[in-house]
Amino acid sequence: MSLLTIRNLTVRFATSTGSFTAVDGIDVHVDAREVLAIVGESGSGKSVSMLAVMGLLPDTATVTADEMTFDGRDMLAMSASERRRLIGREITMIFQEPIASLNPSYTAGFQIEEVLRLNAGLSSREAKKRALELFQAVGIPEPERRLASYPHQMSGGQCQRVMIAMAIATNPRLLIADEPTTALDVTIQKQILDLLMTLQEEHGMALILITHDMGVVAETADRVVVQYKGKRMEEADVLSLFEAPKHPYTKALLSALPENAVDGKLPTVSDFLIEELPQ
Amino acid sequence: MTHVVEGQALTQDYVISAGMFGKPKLLRAVKGANFAVEQGKTLAIVGESGSGKSTLARIIALIDPATGGTLKIDGQPVAIGRGRVPRELRSKVQMVFQNPYGSLNPRQKIGDVLMEPLMLNTDMPASERHDRAEAMLKRVGLGPEHFNRYPHMFSGGQRQRIAIARAIMLNPRLLVLDEPVSALDLSVQAQVLNLLGELQEEFGLTYVFISHDLSVVRFLADEVMVMNKGDVVEQGSREALFADPQHPYTRQLFAATPVTDIEAIRARVARRQAMRLATSAP
Ligand SMILES: Nc1ncnc2c1ncn2[C@@H]1O[C@H](COP(=O)(O)OP(=O)(O)OP(=O)(O)O)[C@@H](O)[C@H]1O
Ligand SMILES: Nc1ncnc2c1ncn2[C@@H]1O[C@H](COP(=O)(O)OP(=O)(O)OP(=O)(O)O)[C@@H](O)[C@H]1O
Ligand SMILES: [Mg+2]
Ligand SMILES: [Mg+2]
Numbered sequence: 001m002s003l004l005t006i007r008n009l010t011v012r013f014a015t016s017t018g019s020f021t022a023v024d025g026i027d028v029h030v031d032a033r034e035v036l037a038i039v040g041e042s043g044s045g046k047s048v049s050m051l052a053v054m055g056l057l058p059d060t061a062t063v064t065a066d067e068m069t070f071d072g073r074d075m076l077a078m079s080a081s082e083r084r085r086l087i088g089r090e091i092t093m094i095f096q097e098p099i100a101s102l103n104p105s106y107t108a109g110f111q112i113e114e115v116l117r118l119n120a121g122l123s124s125r126e127a128k129k130r131a132l133e134l135f136q137a138v139g140i141p142e143p144e145r146r147l148a149s150y151p152h153q154m155s156g157g158q159c160q161r162v163m164i165a166m167a168i169a170t171n172p173r174l175l176i177a178d179e180p181t182t183a184l185d186v187t188i189q190k191q192i193l194d195l196l197m198t199l200q201e202e203h204g205m206a207l208i209l210i211t212h213d214m215g216v217v218a219e220t221a222d223r224v225v226v227q228y229k230g231k232r233m234e235e236a237d238v239l240s241l242f243e244a245p246k247h248p249y250t251k252a253l254l255s256a257l258p259e260n261a262v263d264g265k266l267p268t269v270s271d272f273l274i275e276e277l278p279q
Numbered sequence: 280m281t282h283v284v285e286g287q288a289l290t291q292d293y294v295i296s297a298g299m300f301g302k303p304k305l306l307r308a309v310k311g312a313n314f315a316v317e318q319g320k321t322l323a324i325v326g327e328s329g330s331g332k333s334t335l336a337r338i339i340a341l342i343d344p345a346t347g348g349t350l351k352i353d354g355q356p357v358a359i360g361r362g363r364v365p366r367e368l369r370s371k372v373q374m375v376f377q378n379p380y381g382s383l384n385p386r387q388k389i390g391d392v393l394m395e396p397l398m399l400n401t402d403m404p405a406s407e408r409h410d411r412a413e414a415m416l417k418r419v420g421l422g423p424e425h426f427n428r429y430p431h432m433f434s435g436g437q438r439q440r441i442a443i444a445r446a447i448m449l450n451p452r453l454l455v456l457d458e459p460v461s462a463l464d465l466s467v468q469a470q471v472l473n474l475l476g477e478l479q480e481e482f483g484l485t486y487v488f489i490s491h492d493l494s495v496v497r498f499l500a501d502e503v504m505v506m507n508k509g510d511v512v513e514q515g516s517r518e519a520l521f522a523d524p525q526h527p528y529t530r531q532l533f534a535a536t537p538v539t540d541i542e543a544i545r546a547r548v549a550r551r552q553a554m555r556l557a558t559s560a561p
Binding site (some may be wrong): 249 | 293295325326327328329332333377378379380381420424427428431432433434435436437438440457458461462463464465466467468469472473476491493498531532535536537538539540541543544545547548551554555
């Protein structure tokens with residue numbers, strides 16, 4: 001059964017040059033125990049559509065949808081307090097820019113313990129203990145010391161892992177991970193993906209994974225949605241997508257791997273499909 | 280021949296406190312790095328998260344003074360100490376930070392972000408500054424409609440491109456790039472990497488490029504340096520490193536790189552289906 005269903009989601013921003021449509025009528029659905037990967041061009045509305053689900057867009061955004069339900073509950077008709085119980089507990093998100101999403105004025109430990117107390121209902125003592133376990137789980141070296149560190153005292157990848165630990169702290173039913181491993185080298189990336197897949201398998205968590213890394217898609221996804229200029233271009237199970245990509249943009253994505261360079265130049269999308277794509 | 284940038288035994292210490300009751304202690308984040316990069320070449324730095332790559336990058340880009348060792352730009356030792364970096368040196372050396380959001384002023388429109396270096400460092404008339412900034416937006420795949428928008432109005436990958444655009448506005452001699460394409464989808468990544476290649480060819484730009492993506496490193500590096508826990512554990516030409524990685528960590532990196540091989544995907548999908556059946560069985 002579908003855990004999250006979104007139909008015809010549109011997000012418009014008011015800008016100084018008029019209204020701008022960032023997300024143009026997309027559908028998303030994800031089942032419990034399913035890993036959905038969203039790939040697509042930079043600026044194609046991947047983050048904005050998920051921030052719309054989380055209710056975290058600025059006031060300049062207008063969000064409309066024909067349907068937005070989580071586990072049969074209508075998210076569009078929900079009261080603010082109902083929504084607060086859902087977001088941050090049952091649905092959590094790893095944000096794309098980890099350093100910018102941590103509060104610079106508090107230690108990493110304080111921030112994760114707060115999540116554990118407020119959203120997972122733990123006592124201060126339990127929260128301390130659990131925070132340490134979570135830091136260990138995401139592979140933060142010297143976790144005790146890191147709990148007492150401020151974000152600026154940590155490397156990019158360390159901040160990213162703090163964010164991941166915070167997002168999985170409540171054992172969510174749906175985790176939205178926006179480029180969760182961009183700051184991590186492949187060995188740690190593997191550890192994190194293994195961790196997410198274990199949570200996913202053991203707790204039946206659903207995972208929406210936004211990524212530009214086709215290797216990550218190949219190694220984790222069940223189903224893949226390809227987005228381009230605010231629209232959905234293609235949706236397929238992971239095997240079909242790699243075996244027989246249908247849309248020209250998908251083909252372009254798969255062939256822009258740096259190993260496919262010709263004479264020191266990489267193929268770009270425009271080499272592929274200028275005339276083939278709707279403008 | 281002199282090198283554009285050269286480091287000798289560079290070290291960096293951070294003062295950290297060991298929790299509530301511990302005495303403050305020092306963390307040596309970079310433990311003696313040696314390197315030299317010729318004009319028009321690219322040195323790539325790879326390594327585990329937390330191994331000191333950004334710390335070293337900030338030293339090379341004259342953002343932070345090193346605790347020890349010598350840094351030379353165009354053969355001249357530089358000691359930035361606590362003082363400000365002289366204007367001439369600043370326009371020569373630019374950096375693209377790992378966290379583009381943090382490095383952009385939230386109240387400054389993107390057009391102004393790009394025009395500011397020209398205003399501070401050249402006598403260019405306003406109309407020309409404007410044209411240059413618009414042209415640069417185009418080269419990184421953005422458009423004139425973005426000129427008057429603020430940083431928060433952009434996607435992660437767009438901000439990353441703005442940071443790159445800002446750093447190359449002044450035609451620097453040395454550009455230090457810290458994970459500059461990590462948030463870009465492959466097609467935009469290709470566009471940015473091609474742009475960096477063109478600039479290198481056109482102006483003989485020298486790059487120090489940090490990336491955790493080995494395929495990117497293979498595409499653009501001349502020399503590669505591998506860091507692990509503050510130490511440089513392996514260093515050499517791209518060819519040598521990719522043909523025959525010596526250090527166990529380097530080998531681990533190669534082994535962990537995800538594969539897009541169809542048979543591997545098929546096997547994984549089958550494994551997951553079997554597992555599903557097993558868990559849903561009564
Ligand atoms: N507050 C805002 N005001 C105006 N436009 C915005 C705002 N936030 C985002 N946008 C625009 O919406 C579009 C979609 O942005 P989004 O962040 O969803 O892209 P994305 O697919 O996540 O890209 P990336 O891969 O680069 O992160 C972009 O063109 C962006 O410039
Ligand atoms: N201001 C600081 N104070 C104390 N420790 C710091 C500070 N900045 C960085 N560190 C520590 O120094 C080490 C090296 O950090 P650095 O940011 O250079 O790593 P990195 O190789 O760039 O990692 P990543 O790939 O995750 O970005 C890390 O252990 C980090 O926690
Ligand atoms: Mg995004
Ligand atoms: Mg770093």
